Amino acid sequence: MLRRSLLAVALTWAMGFGPRAQAQFETRASISPPSLPHAGAVAVGDFSGDGVLDLAVIGSGSAEVEILLGNGDGTFRQATTYGTAVEPSDIVAASLRNNGTLDLVFSGFQDDNIWVMLGNGDGTFQPAVAYPVTAKPYMVVLEDFTGSGNLDIAAPEGYNESGTYDCNCVEVLPGNGDGTFGAPIPTLLPYSLTAYEIVAGDFNNDSRLDLAAAGEAFPNYEVAILLGNGDGTFDADGDYLIDGTPASITDGYFTSSKKKLDLAVVPGLQVLLGNGNGTFQPAVDYDANTFPVCVIAQDFNGDGRVDLAVADGGSNGGQLPGVTVYNGNGDGTFQNGVFYHVGADEGGNDVAAGDFNGDGKLDLVVVNGVNSIVTTLLNTGVVSFSPTTPLNFEKQAVGKTSAPLTVTLTNTGTTELKIQSMKASAEFAMTSTCGARVAPGADCTISTTFSPTKQGVQQGTISIIDNASSKPQVIELLGTGT
Secondary structure (H helix, E strand, O other), X not given: OOOOOOOOOOOOOOOOOXXXXXXXXXXXXXXXXXXXXXXXXXXXXXXXXXXXXXXXXXXXXXXXXXXXXXXXXXXXXXXXXXEOOOOOOEEEEEOOOOOOOOEEEEEOOOOOEEEEEOEOXXXXXXXXXXXXXXXXXXXXXXXXOOOOOOOEXXXXXXXXXXXXXXXXXXXXXXXXXXXXXXOOEEEEOOOOOEEEEEEEEOOOOOOOOEEEEEEEEOOEEEEEEEEEOOOOOEEEEEEEEEOOOOOEEEEEOOEOOOOOOEEEEEOOEEEEOEOOOOOEOOOEEEOOOOOXXXXXXXXXXXXXXXXXXXXXXXXXXXXXXXXXXXXXXXXXXXXXXXXXEOOOOOOEEEEEEEOOOOOOOOEEEEEEOOOOEEEEEEEEEOEEEEOOOOEEOOOEXXXXXXXXXXXXXXXXXXXXXXXXXXXXXXXXEEEEOOOOEEOOOOEEEEEEEEXXXXXXXXXXXXXXXXXXXXXOEEEEEEEEEO
16 A cells, blocks of 8 residues: 555645535646656655655656655655666655654666665765566565564565566565564465456455455456465455456555455456455446546545546557546445546656645645656645646747636635735736626636746746645646747
């Protein structure tokens, strides 16, 4: 359960809005890590100890980990790059030494090792140290599988580096509590399964962590349940058919029962409800976009019900990349997804959650693999903006004023939205029909123009202070003076 959003904690939303409000997201910032040709995965954590969430990003085609320190407003500073011996394929952040300092663990699907980078607590990291495993690890999960009180590493593995042995196993590296790990403990996978994705949880409520392993058992695709023995080994407890090669799996309490962990898996979006005894109901399909590649489970709208966010890779000439949020109904079912476009024409790889601007609501960060763009989507609560992406003006001559671009603001809550102030930054001007109050379900229009005083790219914002958030809501503005 630590894989994608280790530090995304359960948050209490005490703003007085209705319990069924739809969480809204808006693009706040985009940054391109300088050395990654194709960004692939991201881990979230406060690496510098300043109370602000940071990012660790890896990419395909690059033997590097890049650290993007957060500014506390949803934006990030340019990356610090750490060279690695192999190209990472998955990355997780956790305190391996039980001292509050976050470390990094990554798999590199090029050799028979798992790699550990110990953090210094100031946003910097020590060189990566290799821990040998039997075969190439597809990914890593951190939990206490051995009952030692320390975090262990679990990884599904395939062929070894020489290609002479197919492990078809899950191996656990027991943690020593000081950032080092012991020899791997193997469990062979059942049902002729090759597992690509795993997630940890106590599926049978015996206080020992289990694994759900998603992969291929030719000619089928399956999720196998492995019940933990508490010593780093597992016993098979059934398998469940899914549609297509799994790209991601997560778990959470999708129903009101806190004793029945459920599963969500992509491709598509498939939900398997748990029975609380280690068994699961058959997968239920939900409509998804063209190329879903990652799923996470969190309560994004603060109603106490688990929601799902799915990163969509898009396709050239077809569905655009971005993230789709499915609000949970609390009974194991989900509402229709709301799509937020991110990046260019294709390439979504990963999505993670965290409160990136300190307003008490979970935001999203989305990695675009083709264009190596990391985009923050801030959770605006009941304030819905359309469009959700930045306003991008045509090139405009210096001293002249552009035609207006507009944004529709909607109050999706059940109580009145009170607006204290609304202001555009230099080079831009705005007018609004919103006034000081927006009734529940009502909308209003914000019109913005661009009047450059100098040549070159200009960036600005419309900053809105309201009672829907403890931090300003922001509409990002982009223009070029000529």
